[in-house]
Amino acid sequence: MHRLTVDLADRSYPISIGKGLLDQLEQFAPYIAGRQVCIVTDDTVAPLYLERLTRTLDGYQVLPVVLPTGEAYKNWATLQQIFDALLAARHDRRTTLIALGGGVIGDMTGFAAACYQRGVDFIQVPTTLLSQVDSSVGGKTGINHPAGKNMIGAFYQPKAVVIDTDSLSTLPQREVSAGLAEIIKYGLIRDIEFLAWLEAHMVALRGLESEAITQAIARSCEIKAEVVAADEREGGLRAILNLGHTFGHAIEAHQGYGQWLHGEAVGAGMVMALELSRRQGWIDAADFQRAVTLIAAAGLPVQAPAQMAAEDFSRLMAVDKKVLDGQLRLVLLQRLGEAVITADYDKDALLATLSAGAK
Amino acid sequence: MHRLTVDLADRSYPISIGKGLLDQLEQFAPYIAGRQVCIVTDDTVAPLYLERLTRTLDGYQVLPVVLPTGEAYKNWATLQQIFDALLAARHDRRTTLIALGGGVIGDMTGFAAACYQRGVDFIQVPTTLLSQVDSSVGGKTGINHPAGKNMIGAFYQPKAVVIDTDSLSTLPQREVSAGLAEIIKYGLIRDIEFLAWLEAHMVALRGLESEAITQAIARSCEIKAEVVAADEREGGLRAILNLGHTFGHAIEAHQGYGQWLHGEAVGAGMVMALELSRRQGWIDAADFQRAVTLIAAAGLPVQAPAQMAAEDFSRLMAVDKKVLDGQLRLVLLQRLGEAVITADYDKDALLATLSAGAK
Structure with a gap:
């Protein structure tokens, strides 16, 4: 234990x-x-x-x-x-x-x-x-x-x-994947070694092999506990736990709650955050691809629903809690394993990212 | 100010x-x-x-x-x-x-x-x-x-x-009296000098004379602030602020919320707490009468509604928050100016008090 x-x-x-x-x-x-x-x-x-x-x-x-x-x-x-x-x-x-x-x-x-x-x-x-x-x-x-x-x-x-x-x-495979979305998130925002470990163990994790899954849960809880201990009421740091969530919430709201699983929406949302980070020049194409590959390997969607237009995202994200006095703050990656919370990104890059979601 | x-x-x-x-x-x-x-x-x-x-x-x-x-x-x-x-x-x-x-x-x-x-x-x-x-x-x-x-x-x-x-x-006189119930409470539970001051200034207070009412509000807030600072989440001491409230809540629930003003129910409820304290032998008949006189002077009821029987109280008090693991803890007075929270009182005295309410 x-x-x-x-x-x-x-x-x-x-x-x-x-x-x-x-x-x-x-x-x-x-x-x-x-x-x-x-x-x-x-x-x-x-x-x-x-x-x-x-x-x-x-x-x-x-x-x-x-x-x-x-x-x-x-x-x-x-x-x-x-x-x-x-x-x-x-x-x-x-x-x-x-x-x-x-x-x-x-x-x-x-x-x-x-x-x-x-x-x-x-x-x-x-x-x-x-x-x-x-x-x-x-x-x-x-x-x-x-x-x-x-x-x-x-x-x-x-x-x-x-x-x-x-x-x-007793968990359906689709929900296992949804859980893996958050596990991958911890690697992306704070622990590049854990990310590499996840790449090496993704098959075992999807197969719910006991040792692997226990370790993945423990490391995830550990990272979350560290972040929460540092910022219980989300004054700052804690918001990094929302990587992909602002986009993901918009997807959930657009589809109607419960259609996409939360973890699935976070999976696609993280890809959007990664894409904006790439457009900012903070992560390169190889890192972007590496992360997207891992998300896909977990059995998660890596694109927003085809019918969602950029305007759908803009509208739905405006009521998100991350809006502070009209500034949309997003969790992006400075590099793999290091997240940043910022409203200081190129608005055209955001728009391009939102538009890219709808294919 | x-x-x-x-x-x-x-x-x-x-x-x-x-x-x-x-x-x-x-x-x-x-x-x-x-x-x-x-x-x-x-x-x-x-x-x-x-x-x-x-x-x-x-x-x-x-x-x-x-x-x-x-x-x-x-x-x-x-x-x-x-x-x-x-x-x-x-x-x-x-x-x-x-x-x-x-x-x-x-x-x-x-x-x-x-x-x-x-x-x-x-x-x-x-x-x-x-x-x-x-x-x-x-x-x-x-x-x-x-x-x-x-x-x-x-x-x-x-x-x-x-x-x-x-x-x-702009406050109706009936609501002034209701406010005075809580002000009197602070004297009863914690400050005998304030109680004496209230006796001396009751006419001025009911007339909302500026200096008197400001002083009464300030001293009341001061006592409440002290008690809350000592016990924010009502683990112990703070419960003394509920003098008369367990009985009062039962009266409000029985009459339907909004029929009796909260302060009116607390007024009659405090008299019941005083009566039980007297039956316990903790306060004497003179102190009991002194307190009841002050409550009446504030324009408050000093008896529960005539149609409320002891069983009404028992039933309605059983869901009160003061019930801990089946023990009904009440706020009573050890003496005027000193409250105690206790389940250690004579159950027959409580029953007699509840019955006395219905006249």
Whole structure:
């Protein structure tokens, strides 16, 4: 079992990564203050893992809340189901929420924990590769608004993150690829050696070979933990974690949430960020090609949807959170392994990049 | 002008109290980071003060959001109107929300600020006596749920609190009394001298005489700031601020939110807490009578609604946030000027107190 810590002073917490952790009470008990526990999951994950986790937590008063699956339900109405259940079961301020599922479940459960009676404890138990390496770590929680993704939310840290790599065995291949998008991102923004390691192990990773996948998750969480520890509330550095996300969010919004997987949109979005970086002259054609090849090797799209025009991107990116006082700041690469957040790029190069998306 | 500070390390903020502050740009400008400002108010306060504050903020991009008035609208649907307006006007993460109104507006605006794009700045401009001495200070924000008051919310501190005492001139007498309930509370829980001062100045206070009311607000905010600084997230001490509130919440819930004013329910609730303290033998009959006399002198009810039975209280108090693992903790008085939070009281005395409420 790998174990690392997200270092945030009195809000620090451990991430445990290993096989079979869902069955180990000792992964959970130290982080549950009272006797009440509410496991929030969705109707895809519930049949697979809810009973197992409930059995592990035998002895607690366990309230299961099973939500409909998917990004389309990451909204207030679904969140309200969690509050309704907690109040109906009279869960008090010492209750602990457990998010059992992918990123949508983690984001909603975390936000529910942030808001229920002005804040209760919660534990992340991410079951998808994407959520294991990304959303379960760092405390970003929230729901979508019709006008934009994650527009309503909170920075709220879990008490622990428990990653059972066995849960990946039930994951569709398309979602494995989506998770690999974020893993590749960590290499691109901060660790050229990890990028090379990923190139060498991509087949093993797509095959979910235990040792490789555990190592990839651990290194990804490590990088994310470093960045979050340095900048919890995204005042600066943390934004580098959004490489490809501004473009990706526009793709998701244009297609309708849930059509493209988040990781797929990030894959294509990273290619756009790479292309703009290349047009700026910051990375050369060989580095660009190397990165695109790796993204493609992960089984990810490397182009925006054919029907998306430059105007679609401009319109959808203008409401993105990266817009500060009218300045669109983007995460670009100075070189492979080193990201920069900047509004200081050639606007024509951006336009050319957005237009190139539509082929 | 009085000025004091709520001391919360990097979340510290000033409270300014004085006449005509609404017209002074310097009360606001230091706490507005960007160019975008959103003034949230209700349709009672808007005709009185919205134009004035908007004129003061000339030079900013000001977005007004006017909500329906009253506790009945302190819910998700109303909150959503704030988010909708912010997104439609493309307010970004550097926007500043300004809560212009009473406690409901302050709580909702603060919670909107806590959640919008995972947290933006906000300024409290409380216009009622109750919100000036209570809800605008300390960072409790939130909305109601059909199952209970303030069940969904956040601890989220404003950047500044600006109290213009002139705004009290338009306040109905009933709301002046409601504000006095919380002011009396501060004397009861923590400052016997202030309690004596209140006894001596009650007529002046009800008449809103400027010097007296400014002093009462300042001392109330000072006590609240001390308590909040010692215990921001209500781990212990802060709960003493809830004297009378557990009973009061039950009264409000039973009557339907908005029928009894919050301060009125707290007035009657404090009498119940005093009565239980007397039955415990902690305060004597003379002190009990002294406190009840002061509460009555403020124009507040000193008895629960006649139709409320003990069972109504038991039922409604069981979902109160003060219930920890089945233990109903109450704020009681060890003596006048000294509160205690305890579950260690005679259950029959509680029952007798609840029954005495229904006459």
